[in-house]
Amino acid sequence: MIIVVKPGSTQEQIDHIVAHIEAMGLRTDVSRGIKRTIIGVIGDEDLVRNAPLQAIPGVEEVVPILKPYKLASREFQQEDSSFEVGHGVKVGGGFLAMIAGPCAIEGEEILFEIARHVKAAGANILRGGAFKPRTSPYSFQGLGEEGLKILRAVGDELQMPVVTEVMDTRQVELIDRYTDIFQIGARNMQNFNLLSEVGQTKRPVLLKRGMSATVTDLLMSAEYVLASGNKRVILCERGIKSFDSSTRNLLDLSIVPNVRGLSHLPIIVDPSHATGRPDLIPAMSLAALAGGADGIHIEVHSCPENAMSDGPQALLPPQYARLMDQMRQLAGLFEKTIPVPGGAA
Amino acid sequence: MIIVVKPGSTQEQIDHIVAHIEAMGLRTDVSRGIKRTIIGVIGDEDLVRNAPLQAIPGVEEVVPILKPYKLASREFQQEDSSFEVGHGVKVGGGFLAMIAGPCAIEGEEILFEIARHVKAAGANILRGGAFKPRTSPYSFQGLGEEGLKILRAVGDELQMPVVTEVMDTRQVELIDRYTDIFQIGARNMQNFNLLSEVGQTKRPVLLKRGMSATVTDLLMSAEYVLASGNKRVILCERGIKSFDSSTRNLLDLSIVPNVRGLSHLPIIVDPSHATGRPDLIPAMSLAALAGGADGIHIEVHSCPENAMSDGPQALLPPQYARLMDQMRQLAGLFEKTIPVPGGAA
């Protein structure tokens, strides 16, 4: 439910409305726009269904939100969300997140080499996993805190914001000390405790779609983060399960315009995990941008055959550079901006 | 299996090789290129597995095709297939098929009106169903031959090639008298008798992917048409079944670069049936083109609310015109041509 405040209302009146709502057991979220102030009402709307809210002084209109997600909905916020994620890089509202890097952080030298390449090609966010969700307990599970230190060092040196995955509520505090953006992986998309936990931090969250999540499921998971107070959520399509094993997963690009109609949150696309095939990544990256994606997430490794995780699906740095050239042209055609980290765009 | 003929071989030698192969119970397909001649061997390769084909005079090399589809494979033909479909419109090899029109043919006047609009907007092939595969036996099943006559008349008047669906082997002869291109619908993608039957005509075939067909299934169905002697097959992605009911089907754009790697046949995309939602069609059309599709198939109706079939998913003529403007720009960026039917491009 959204309460539209009458233009010209005083702060006192707004405080009064808020107090009134909160007394009923709900939470509020006040957005002060240039033209008018809007109060989002969060929680079980049954509590106020029959309350005469319209009669409170200062209330112009009470607008119900019919979707099960509230804060994430376009009804709640009409303009695209757009926010900074670190080192001056904006995402959303016409600004494209170009995330690149290796699947796992394997060492400082190799990460440095890859990061330099992708930054030179135009990437504006560096990715790398320190804690890896591996299907097998016997596979390489990541370097842990050592990996986080490397990632931070490389990000600082190159002035790039960094993103890394968090898998456990107990890791949030540790990872918060090193990363700019938390990544929630597909397998944890409905780990609701983890969503609430990162929702209580001050860092943007890259939320990957679960392997068989509907668009509503995805937005409900975003709602968990938003409802915990964190407004900076970037959604990410990374492929869903399918009956055709010729690709690793099935990239569902239609979720991009679908989300953009339903929500103000930015949504990016990860063709690396979606296809698992470097030969399909360039075409699907261009398709994603043309379809309205707010960014592209690509795994890049300088020697995929030696990568400790997901090597075969990574692009080589020169392949990534060629693709970035094409993506830049396409971004130009659609009047989107690819921010340059750490400085002048 | 492909037999590469030695450069400079005489026609007599080629005839001898062909006779040799056919004597073993297989069929042949001779392609005379500028540099060299290639003989495709079609049928059960077990029959020649141990025959010393390399010893036949004039044979330079015997190349096995490992894919289950032979004539459809890139191994069999490296360059993109490109062919005319009527009124001077080429498809494939950089030429884009822009197919538009109503789901069903409802009358001459209304089809004329829609056709004029889409042609003016840049469409180069007119679609319309005369025999409709309807889930319910109680729904409108199409105008039949009367519809075909209307389609032909409108196509002739506007000098546009036309495409219409064939559902039954017994209809092939009738429809062949009116259409330029046969459409095989998703529900008949594995109606192998129908595939063989249209494979024996001289008209191009628009083969839609079945609702849960793999890329191999689709190419195997194309192989049925090719193996019957008809080389002009256009594949079409139109969405597959999925667990998310927010769209009618799930558009699988990754099949576009996937097919382009495996086959020389053109592949187009139908976002109308794939999404069932006019609000998603523009974004997915642009995504399809950027992903390498050889054309876009869109349902257009001047009053969708009155359409006798699939109305709600149709674009209005002005929406289609706006989208064609954007698609033209994108085609330019990717150096693709949208042929103009009946005349100068």
Place this chain on the structure above:
Amino acid sequence: MIIVVKPGSTQEQIDHIVAHIEAMGLRTDVSRGIKRTIIGVIGDEDLVRNAPLQAIPGVEEVVPILKPYKLASREFQQEDSSFEVGHGVKVGGGFLAMIAGPCAIEGEEILFEIARHVKAAGANILRGGAFKPRTSPYSFQGLGEEGLKILRAVGDELQMPVVTEVMDTRQVELIDRYTDIFQIGARNMQNFNLLSEVGQTKRPVLLKRGMSATVTDLLMSAEYVLASGNKRVILCERGIKSFDSSTRNLLDLSIVPNVRGLSHLPIIVDPSHATGRPDLIPAMSLAALAGGADGIHIEVHSCPENAMSDGPQALLPPQYARLMDQMRQLAGLFEKTIPVPGGAA
């Protein structure tokens, strides 16, 4: 829509009601029960939506059928359908169809051998394909009419009803001369012309579920047969597409009670095509019976490694005999009957 006729109405009154309905462009289906007569109204119900049918003399009640399928619905007929399929074998309403035989008919001797085994084990319907829908145009396509003759001869000799697949409207007449039951395969479940064509014959139809058909899709396809005048339809679950390639398809047993709630038609289960794995067939056959299936369809071959089609998924005759023993016990527990063909049960 169903019209319940007043008890004690005369034939004249009933004829009058029928004439009235048909004058509106609809068809009727009169069921004379012991207690009362019911008239099914078939066709586009919009035509009678506002007609005062209740006022026609003899009409007691007008009951709308809300499902899109009418004749197939439980609303239309409350008791389970039960009918003979040949050689005295009844199916439905407590009578179990035990269908067994090879995938393809390969020769008289081998079919005879398999048929004798399965009949001895308790099978009551013999299956075998003469026209095979093969994914590849280069695979064995069946023996055609020669195969049909063999099937008929073996069925007659052993007094077993036989079932074989029809793939093309042009084959209906030919196959009708040899078979007891028409099979419509999964790939043709939505070949609506073929459904209408077998609907005009007098033979029962075994309708297999398409690979991604919903329960509504399946019942709508049955409706095509029923609406053409043929009431004897047996539905068959044979597995749907899934993301787990450890089985050939995914057996969806929940469709059995689901169909039984929605429709009066019998539904059987084919674990051979559903799993593609002989090691899973016994467990899934027992599960299907316990879940309420009206029969089990199993491929049996005396030397699967030499079978010309789908060999690896066939059971050996002794495996089938062991499984039939278990199924007989389970049938006893659930008070179902396995009819013995050609004679005393």
Place this chain on the structure above:
Amino acid sequence: MIIVVKPGSTQEQIDHIVAHIEAMGLRTDVSRGIKRTIIGVIGDEDLVRNAPLQAIPGVEEVVPILKPYKLASREFQQEDSSFEVGHGVKVGGGFLAMIAGPCAIEGEEILFEIARHVKAAGANILRGGAFKPRTSPYSFQGLGEEGLKILRAVGDELQMPVVTEVMDTRQVELIDRYTDIFQIGARNMQNFNLLSEVGQTKRPVLLKRGMSATVTDLLMSAEYVLASGNKRVILCERGIKSFDSSTRNLLDLSIVPNVRGLSHLPIIVDPSHATGRPDLIPAMSLAALAGGADGIHIEVHSCPENAMSDGPQALLPPQYARLMDQMRQLAGLFEKTIPVPGGAA
């Protein structure tokens, strides 16, 4: 990899083998059977690929395990796992887990009432959620520790083992104080940290299959628990995502015999979450038992319309009692035992 120890080897020899393996960086798991001792080697087998293990004194044979899961595989342990879960209830190896109870714990009185009913009907494990994974942050999230206390009290009073869901690594210690069995829900099936954490407790784990997990995915997740030292894992099929929305999920019963071939772990079936439809639960429960399931998990509520979570899919106590009667008969036919908690079977 499994090392079979020579019969008659001394403890010293076994210790020596273990020390040898562990010195290479691997872990071991020693199973002392009646006839012989087996040492499981856990970890990255590449480390010992070329080591001459066969030469170590006491080693009879070195058997590689080809599956990606090791401890969970039938190769590792041929006999069915069978273990006690509390109050004398055994699961696996012919003993059936009959789990019943409400979705969420709502209060002591109501849980008591439901529990008494299901115990009287023959259920041997009581379920109830204290921490609920809800798609919406605004839905009832469970009573937390208060709920755990109620569950423990009711279980103790009725002498039934209890199972409840754990969603967060931080909850493991708390829940461990109250429950007999940890449940890992479908959404957390690949929450690898949580799996490792419950793997370090001494309580059995009920591991539900993820909504689009393959059989390999499920066994790999079980492997996480086993590899952490906890051998008592019960797998649970609870339906997967599907394109047919007529049921909540799609029950995949074929995973039961599939798992039983690949693994020694017990696997049970939850038709409540799988179908979401009380009318389908009885048929699917019977099907599951006939297909070889080691137990059935059913939601029961005495007034589903008032249930705070998932009410509409619950059975009423009398429906459950009738179903248990049928299941008892079926268990008898298949010579399975339904243990009676707290006393004489």
